[in-house]
Amino acid sequence: MFERFLSSETKYLRTSEIRDLLKLTEGKNVISLAGGLPDPQTFPVEEIKKITEDVLTNYSDKALQYTATPGISEFRKELVNLSKSRGISGIDEKNIFVTVGSQEALYMLFNILLDTGDNVLVEAPTYLAALNAMRSRRPNFISVTVTEKGPDLNELERKVKESNANGKKVKLMYVIPTAQNPAGTTMSTEDRKRLLEIAVKYDFLIFEDDAYGFLVFEGESPPPIKAFDKEGRVIYTSTFSKILAPGLRLGWVVAHEDFIKEMELYKQNVDLHTPSLSQYIAMEAIRRGVIQNNLPKIRRIYKEKRDIMLEAIETYFPKGSRWTRPVGGMFIFAWLPEKIDTSKMLEKALQRGVAYVPGASFYADYSGRNTMRLNFSFPKKEELTEGIRRLAETIKQELST
Amino acid sequence: MFERFLSSETKYLRTSEIRDLLKLTEGKNVISLAGGLPDPQTFPVEEIKKITEDVLTNYSDKALQYTATPGISEFRKELVNLSKSRGISGIDEKNIFVTVGSQEALYMLFNILLDTGDNVLVEAPTYLAALNAMRSRRPNFISVTVTEKGPDLNELERKVKESNANGKKVKLMYVIPTAQNPAGTTMSTEDRKRLLEIAVKYDFLIFEDDAYGFLVFEGESPPPIKAFDKEGRVIYTSTFSKILAPGLRLGWVVAHEDFIKEMELYKQNVDLHTPSLSQYIAMEAIRRGVIQNNLPKIRRIYKEKRDIMLEAIETYFPKGSRWTRPVGGMFIFAWLPEKIDTSKMLEKALQRGVAYVPGASFYADYSGRNTMRLNFSFPKKEELTEGIRRLAETIKQELST
Structure with a gap:
């Protein structure tokens, strides 16, 4: 309606895929590995x-x-x-x-x-x-x-x-x-x-x-x-x-x-x-000293969650995939077999009840189409394993078609 | 040192005269009518x-x-x-x-x-x-x-x-x-x-x-x-x-x-x-209801301060000046005799212990050189009268030279 009033810069704006995803999964029975939120347990x-x-x-x-x-x-x-x-x-x-x-x-x-x-x-x-x-x-x-x-x-x-x-x-x-x-x-x-x-x-x-x-x-x-x-x-x-x-x-x-x-x-x-x-x-x-005193707890929580996610990935992910083993932070990044387009696969993953961020969003040239970002800081421990299981099923299904 | 790395937009930035003034008067024995701060008394x-x-x-x-x-x-x-x-x-x-x-x-x-x-x-x-x-x-x-x-x-x-x-x-x-x-x-x-x-x-x-x-x-x-x-x-x-x-x-x-x-x-x-x-x-x-219940108090405080500032202006300002009589807000604006350049006069005002904002800053074309903005919301009541008195002296001095 008011398109004619917008500046030329405005049309270069892109919505954040992460945020749109967050909206998509809100209130639904979807385990989101797509977010980037800290675990509220870490708030002092x-x-x-x-x-x-x-x-x-x-x-x-x-x-x-x-x-x-x-x-x-x-x-x-x-x-x-x-x-x-x-x-x-x-x-x-x-x-x-x-x-x-x-x-x-x-x-x-x-x-x-x-x-x-x-x-x-x-x-x-x-x-x-x-x-x-x-x-x-x-x-x-x-x-x-x-x-x-x-x-x-x-x-x-x-x-x-x-x-x-x-x-x-x-x-x-x-x-x-x-x-x-x-x-x-x-x-x-x-x-x-x-x-x-x-x-x-x-x-x-x-x-x-x-x-x-x-x-x-x-x-x-x-x-x-x-x-x-x-x-x-x-x-x-x-x-x-x-x-x-x-x-x-x-x-x-x-x-x-x-x-x-x-x-x-x-x-x-x-x-x-x-x-x-x-x-x-x-x-x-x-x-x-609240910050310094709280750091060991945050690190402990995130290390434990990373371990759970890594173990689940090792257990469930199909051959031909590789992933990072982070020593810190909140994310694991995975490279799937070349056949997979994670952007296209997302809808099927959501149907199986799991969300992630397609990796292409993180490349300046939108390449990396077989990659994905997985967040381990926010989901509950049991969700991490179940989420990865659902995701692995989706990938295997995709590979078999 | 790093000038060569700045974007072309950067050079269009102007510092806010108000903020620079606030810095100038900080901690000194200057009554500042230059600010735009609410009276902290109004904070619930x-x-x-x-x-x-x-x-x-x-x-x-x-x-x-x-x-x-x-x-x-x-x-x-x-x-x-x-x-x-x-x-x-x-x-x-x-x-x-x-x-x-x-x-x-x-x-x-x-x-x-x-x-x-x-x-x-x-x-x-x-x-x-x-x-x-x-x-x-x-x-x-x-x-x-x-x-x-x-x-x-x-x-x-x-x-x-x-x-x-x-x-x-x-x-x-x-x-x-x-x-x-x-x-x-x-x-x-x-x-x-x-x-x-x-x-x-x-x-x-x-x-x-x-x-x-x-x-x-x-x-x-x-x-x-x-x-x-x-x-x-x-x-x-x-x-x-x-x-x-x-x-x-x-x-x-x-x-x-x-x-x-x-x-x-x-x-x-x-x-x-x-x-x-x-x-x-x-x-x-x-x-x-904190907002609605607090409004009468804010209005009472600001009306009282406006009245004090208006009375001081009427008492002390020289002939040939005019000013607004605001029914709300935090500012009075004054037009002084054409001879006065309020930007140039500012230094003398600061020497007499009072600050204001030269009006030219508020004009897209930097005109309005004989105008000034006076804030009544933040200064204490006794400062309002004394500040206007010092300011009027500065103006009269300026007119006589």
């Missing part, structure tokens, strides 16, 4: 209740009032500390910016940095909502294959060279080095250093999404690439959605002050500032 | 404490979890009721969209609707942060003079005709009909109907910002333009920042479902959804 509800009461008793004038665009000063100081616990050093408050979830950090920085046609390196597969946020800027995606060990850096360097030789410099790489969404892969420390060296050599920025850096439940979590960054070339973002509660919508950025200043200007237009109440709650959660 | 702190406790007891799984992009369903239903209390009828949940403050509604809708060069009608003066959000889209502004009674509709219709005659149709008008920021003017019901008729006649959209609709403290608050809209031509936005607490960052939109769907797609990129906890708190505040 009582601690948040106590903190909120204290915040509204002690700081109500500030916690209910407007605040500065980059975030509440005392909270930014705590975020320096939290970032340091991930191995990032040499930063202070001026390098921190608070956002409405890390999604807003992605959105704003892609807008601040990217023009139509700019060359951007992305992992294939990579985070869907990041791809969509980038797509609205219409960049030129250069996809780098993700192996079980993370992005293939030989392929990456070759593609960067090719692109630069053609006179189109690479501007940026968006990368999730730890417990990648959707692949579940984690880059080695060596690869992280090498990726940074390549970025320095060919002069592009690294935009590092560390959403799952605190959620490594097997072995040590490698330091983020930002920890090795000496010149401010790496822009780092992380989130409270997985370590405290997504409903607060809190993310943060660690970056060179130049980028922080640009974000401040940008965010004044978008929403003025991130909710003060959320910021005070998270600030106190850091100060009181 | 105890009620919010009780509500938050109950929300975290009863709905923690939902209030701390991710939720749907357009907003929590039950909250959207309450927003239908709240909007109806402003006279808007014939709407349901599907016409409601929840945003991170009404600023995000402005930002998203300008992006959804405007292309570079599009003709947009704005009041002169109008809300600075709306102008800045529009500026990043580089539209063609058509300014309409605001008189003491609101925008001059004869001038408006003439300019629309001219523009259309030149083959450049007007696409949109952004308008704040009630207790306008910065002018403090309120359009009559007659003028609202006439503006809508003009929009229908010349086929443009009206984007109505009703931030102060609940804050009319003298006489009745006229129904918003949206209340007369039969075809979905009016997009309406309002905020909880002035009727509950800005720190929650909550705004909402009432619009034709077509626009709501576009907002959903857009917001998935920006920040996935508005904080769930904030939404549950505001939902309960509506349900328990």
Whole structure:
């Protein structure tokens, strides 16, 4: 009806397949392995209740009032500390910016940095909502294959060279080095250093999404690439959605002050500032050790769930499939026999009572049609096994036709 | 240092003069009439404490979890009721969209609707942060003079005709009909109907910002333009920042479902959804009557402060000045003798210990150099009188040189 009033950008918007799926399965007898929700068991509800009461008793004038665009000063100081616990050093408050979830950090920085046609390196597969946020800027995606060990850096360097030789410099790489969404892969420390060296050599920025850096439940979590960054070339973002509660919508950025200043200007237009109440709650959660004390529990719950899902996959999945064995995060990624188109198969899976995300959504070029993302953080334990069983049946049925 | 990596849009960003000023005066012995903050006395702190406790007891799984992009369903239903209390009828949940403050509604809708060069009608003066959000889209502004009674509709219709005659149709008008920021003017019901008729006649959209609709403290608050809209031509936005607490960052939109769907797609990129906890708190505040019961107190406080500021202005301001006499909201706008440039005078005012916002910021073409915006909602009563006294001295000094 009002089509004639829409801007040209609007038509580049794509709905998130994940969210549409969530809607589809809502209230039905479908086990959803499609979501990306944390287990609500991991929310420190009582601690948040106590903190909120204290915040509204002690700081109500500030916690209910407007605040500065980059975030509440005392909270930014705590975020320096939290970032340091991930191995990032040499930063202070001026390098921190608070956002409405890390999604807003992605959105704003892609807008601040990217023009139509700019060359951007992305992992294939990579985070869907990041791809969509980038797509609205219409960049030129250069996809780098993700192996079980993370992005293939030989392929990456070759593609960067090719692109630069053609006179189109690479501007940026968006990368999730730890417990990648959707692949579940984690880059080695060596690869992280090498990726940074390549970025320095060919002069592009690294935009590092560390959403799952605190959620490594097997072995040590490698330091983020930002920890090795000496010149401010790496822009780092992380989130409270997985370590405290997504409903607060809190993310943060660690970056060179130049980028922080640009974000401040940008965010004044978008929403003025991130909710003060959320910021005070998270600030106190850091100060009181709620975050650090809660991490072992989150890791235990997710490791247990990953084990259950992995065991079910090993038991039920047909030959010719392979899948990642994540050491952290919330997702397993599977490559099925080439014959399978997971987008086409989805309807049949839903009929059998199980949902997943078709992998094509996570590829900039919509390839990866035989892949799928499976979430183990949200479903109940018994649902994980039953969901995988139903899914395996669907796959076997599909293979036999 | 990283200038070469910035997108072309980035250079169109302007810092908000208001926010820079706030920084300038922070912690100093300056009475700031420059802000736009609500009086923290108006926050129903105890009620919010009780509500938050109950929300975290009863709905923690939902209030701390991710939720749907357009907003929590039950909250959207309450927003239908709240909007109806402003006279808007014939709407349901599907016409409601929840945003991170009404600023995000402005930002998203300008992006959804405007292309570079599009003709947009704005009041002169109008809300600075709306102008800045529009500026990043580089539209063609058509300014309409605001008189003491609101925008001059004869001038408006003439300019629309001219523009259309030149083959450049007007696409949109952004308008704040009630207790306008910065002018403090309120359009009559007659003028609202006439503006809508003009929009229908010349086929443009009206984007109505009703931030102060609940804050009319003298006489009745006229129904918003949206209340007369039969075809979905009016997009309406309002905020909880002035009727509950800005720190929650909550705004909402009432619009034709077509626009709501576009907002959903857009917001998935920006920040996935508005904080769930904030939404549950505001939902309960509506349900328990906290909002409606608190309005008389807010109106009483602001009316008293307006009276004090008006009396001080009448006492101290030099001849040749005029100012609005707002029936609601938080601002008085003043036109000083033509000789005065309020941007240039600001430094001297700060030296005398008073801050205001130079009016030029509120004009799309940066005209109105002899005007200023004065905030009466936030300063303490004794500061209002003393602030105006210092300001009047500055003006008189400026006139005498």
